[in-house]
Amino acid sequence: MLEENHNYVTVVTVTYGNRVHLLEQVVDSCYVEGVDRIIIVANGVTDDVVTVLDKLVGKSRVPVRLELLEENIGSAGGFSKGLRIFSDEVGEGCVWLLDDDNVPACGSLSELKAFGRKLAGLDGGSECSALLSYRPDRQMYAQAVLEGDESIVIGPVDGFLGFSIFDRLKYSKRHLDLSKFDGNGSVAVAPYGGLFLTCSSLNRVGLPDERFYLYVDDHEWTYRLRKLGKILLVGSSRVEDVEQSWNVHEENWNFVKRLSKAPAFRLYYSTRNRVYFELNFLVNSRVRYYLNVICVSMLFVAYSVLRPRLLTVWFSALKDGFEGNLGVSRMKLGD
Known part of the structure; x- marks a missing residue:
């Protein structure tokens, strides 16, 4: 599926809020890298931000297609929209997905x-x-290649939120020097940022599932993509994150502590969507899975004892994930 023309490359990126100062760095680096076209999806930004985006488009040395969405439809909807534009309006070559703070080296x-x-x-x-x-900043991908185990990036079978009391992840057992990693190898899933695929691969896998709204949508989509063929990490091609993601992997139980301090919307969507994804793709034994859910939930309750509102969000997320109730939640989750 990589036999197509690699010379024509379109970048698709999604922005929201007021992050033009970050996006500008991405656009400038795309010119340096020789990108042929950029598609920017603006997810429900204000009129003031639209004005600044128009100026950015006007001075860009790479042709830019700016798509303005009236409301924020999340990363799933935003990238789905951008990829649909690429397929319909470009329909050839390759697409390189970048977050709005991803600066290619x-x-x-x-x-x-x-x-x-x-x-x-x-x-x-x-x-x-x-x-x-x-x-x-996503070293688990390099570790998966060095360990020869592509599943490291997705978590163990029957694990809950990527953790299992039955099978500790290998990357929590070995500490490798990844500062100069430049290897290549297969990974089970991928984030949007840095993914490079042909138009034919996109047409075969389809678009991200917009029902996820926020979080885990990239893993669900690329898990489907992985079923079509390998996703190969290219260590010599680097993309730097100007801002570190909140959910970069932490070892042991630290991820539960981080969840307990997360905003309600982040806790809800990341937990609900991960539960739905795990149940549909990663669970072989529901008994083992439920035991992991119970263990993690007990720890979450202990961490959240002073924030009882989060407990309601937590158990609502579990319930909706188990029942497959996706889409934008009707709960008042805040910003």
Whole structure:
């Protein structure tokens, strides 16, 4: 699936709020990297931000297609919209997904193109569905390659929120120096930011599931993509995160403590969507899974004893995840 033309590359990115100061760095780096076109989806931004975005588009040295959405439809809806525009209006070459704070390092796109061309000349080209640039703040992807276990990035079978009392993740057992990682290898899922795929791969996998709204939508979508062929991490192609993501992996039980301090909307959507994803794709034994849910929930209750409002959000998220009630929640979750 990587036999197509890699010379024409379109970047799709989604922004929200007032993050033009970050997006400007992305647009500038795209010019340096030789990107042919940029599609920016603005997720329900204010008129003042639209004015600044128009100025950014006007001075960009790369052709930009700006899509303004009246309301924020989340990362799932935003990237789905951008990918649909790419498929309908461009319909050729490759698409490189970047978050609005993802700045490609010098030469990162050339590395992807070269790797793709090399792979296309081998039998493995037809077995690969996408490439992935390496983001140093997401070291679990490099660790998955070095350990030779692509499932490290997704968590153990029957695990809850990626944790299992029966099977500790390998990346919590070994500490490797990943500062100079430049290897290549297969991973089970990927974030949006850094993903590089052809138009034909996109047409085969379809679009992200907009019902997820926020969080885990990238994993569900790329899990489907992985079923079509390998997702190969290219360590020599680097994308730097200007802002570190809130949910970058923490070892042991620290992730529960972080969840207990998260805003209600973040707690709800990340938990609900992960439960739905795990139940549909990663669970073989519901008994083991429920035991993991109970263990993590007990710890969450202990951490959240001074924030009883979060307990309501937590158990509502579990219930909706179990029952498959996706979409925008009717609960008052705040910003």
